[in-house]
Amino acid sequence: MAYRRNAESNRDALFGNAASAKVSSLNKKPAARSTTTTSTSTSTTSRTSKKPLTRTLTGQAKIDKMKEAEEYRTKAKKALQRGLFSSPDPIAGGMFYHRAAEAYKLCGENRLERLHRIASADCQLGHGAYATAAQEYVKAAELSKDSEETLERKRAECTKLYADAAKAWKEENELGRAGECMLLSGFSLLLTEEETVGGQYLEKMSKDAMTIIEAAVESYVPDPLNLYKSFRQTGVSSFVDPDSTPSDYQGDWEPDEATLNLCKNHMVKSSFAHETLAKAIHKFVQYGEYKSALYAAGAVTAILEADGFSTITLSRAYCAETVLMLAQGDVVAADKQFLEIHLQNNNYLSSRECKLAEDLIRAIKSRDPDELDVARDPNGSNRAALANLDPTLRNLVAFLKISGAAKKKASVPTSGPVANNPSTNQGGDQLQNELDDLMNGMGLGSDEVEEDDDDDLDLR
Known part of the structure; x- marks a missing residue:
């Protein structure tokens, strides 16, 4: 306190009382302003935290953003064209398609954003950016799941997009993420509007979905390391030698030491891998497939035991x-x-x-x-x-x-289409043809000229 009194007296002696009053007044005002600003920013943060993360544009802002997306699409298509002195540039094409998808996202255009993300993923595959391509495929699948398409179309789109993402992750040597995308691909075939009764669905699990999910389980833990490999109901292990095992393979075979070492190298030991496999157990139990659930449970136990x-x-x-x-x-x-x-x-x-x-x-x-x-x-x-x-x-x-x-x-017959129905496979083929047509129009397809689809969507 004595030091402060001495400092004030020295200031008064040098500058007078007016300067001291001016300095004191200046010191008070910013403090009041800073307090007001802090309270305002806090209230603003609390208000914005309750709002949705993504907001769509409206009015003239949406029109301008749609024009910007069209410009990006035009640049992407131009980058993928072959000229007299130029070759297709998938890097630039993928970048422009990604920007167009982000612009359509701000406009709330689910379908256009989905298509441009698929186009961006295809371009990323063209120059070996497998991780980026997989992420784009996953985003497109999530958009398809939230779209207003029919249930059959959602199943076909999500199954294909998640499968493409799994292939891209395998190329990146990310076996854990590839297996997770394979599980999501199988779960997509089980999309239904019915609710569970007593924790179980009334309809049976389709064989196509069971095949994909069990293959995803083996992508985490190879069958030779799974104690309950004999409970697998579909497919054959990828680690089976067809020359040394009988054709009616049911999982009851003993692998040699070299095969076991190979399987240990292919086991996914990433963090929380067992939690991803636990989703397969729960899905099998919901459909009453206890054998397949036990097969997935054996994979979970193998991962946990391998940790030591x-x-x-x-x-x-x-x-x-x-x-x-x-x-x-x-x-x-x-x-x-x-x-x-x-x-x-x-x-x-x-x-x-x-x-x-x-x-x-x-x-x-x-x-x-x-x-x-x-x-x-x-x-x-x-x-x-x-x-x-x-x-x-x-x-x-x-x-x-x-x-x-x-x-x-x-079990009761389902009112809607099921995944193992032949019509679903035809729907998947029709979806593939439609996507090919759209990709051709965006400059990503082959040189073959096909008829336009029935969606009347012109991206040119």
Whole structure:
């Protein structure tokens, strides 16, 4: 305080009292202004956080942005043309198509943005930018899912776009992302407007979707490393030697050491890979495909065991395997796996999931319905283990019986088109032809001249 008084007295002696008052007044005003500005910016931030992330333009701003997108499209098409002294430039073409897609995004034009993102992805593939191409394909698939197209068209578009993204990620050697896109491609065939009843769909899973999803599971964990490879219902492992295995391959074969080493190198060990595979388990359970769900559960367990750490996630995976075996009515196999494999993990012995699995096996082996009800009581001693399970598996525990397989919902014919219907395949071919026509009009197709499609969309 003494220093401040001395400083003020020195200032007064040099500049007088007026200068001191002026300085003090100047020091106060900015503080008041800064306080007001801070409160305003805070309130603005709180208001904008509740608004949607993307806002579409309207009026003259939208018209100007549409013209800008058209200019980008024209530049992209010109960049892809072959001249007397020039060759097609896919780098510039992909960049201009991407800018056009972003402009259409601001205008709220879902279909035009989707088409230009596909065109941009095709250009990126032309010069080896596989990661960028995959991202564009995924964005186009998400746009198609949110579009107002028919359900059949959504299935066909999303399945193809996610499959193209998976191929691009494989070229980039990103096996984890490729497998995730393959799963999304299979899930796209299951797009439906029906709701689940008791955690399950009333319709059966199509074989095409099951084939894609099971292939995606193997892209994470090769079949030779999957303990439940024999429960795979479609397809043949990519690591099977057709010369040394029988033609009626069902998964019951023992690979040699060289094959095992090759499979270990192809296993996806990225972070949260098991969570992506868990989505396949839940989808299979929702459609009552317990064998395929157990096949996917074996892949999840293989990834967690390869880490070398015993965690709560591994305990849940073991418990899920037991529940899926009991759901198939095979209590003998469930008890065998529980004793010979699961209990060999010391940390699993003291887990809550181990107690739940043991109580379920004991109740079903003794054929005691009262004991089974006590074991799966949501308010009983196993309530914590049940709460940690996924809702689909928790609902499956409620359907377990002391004899036979778990209850399934009766299948009913679907009112809409299903994925394994021949008409869906024809729809996919029609979609491919339509996209080819559009790409030809945008300068990305072959030199063949085809008729215009029925959408009356002129991108030229």
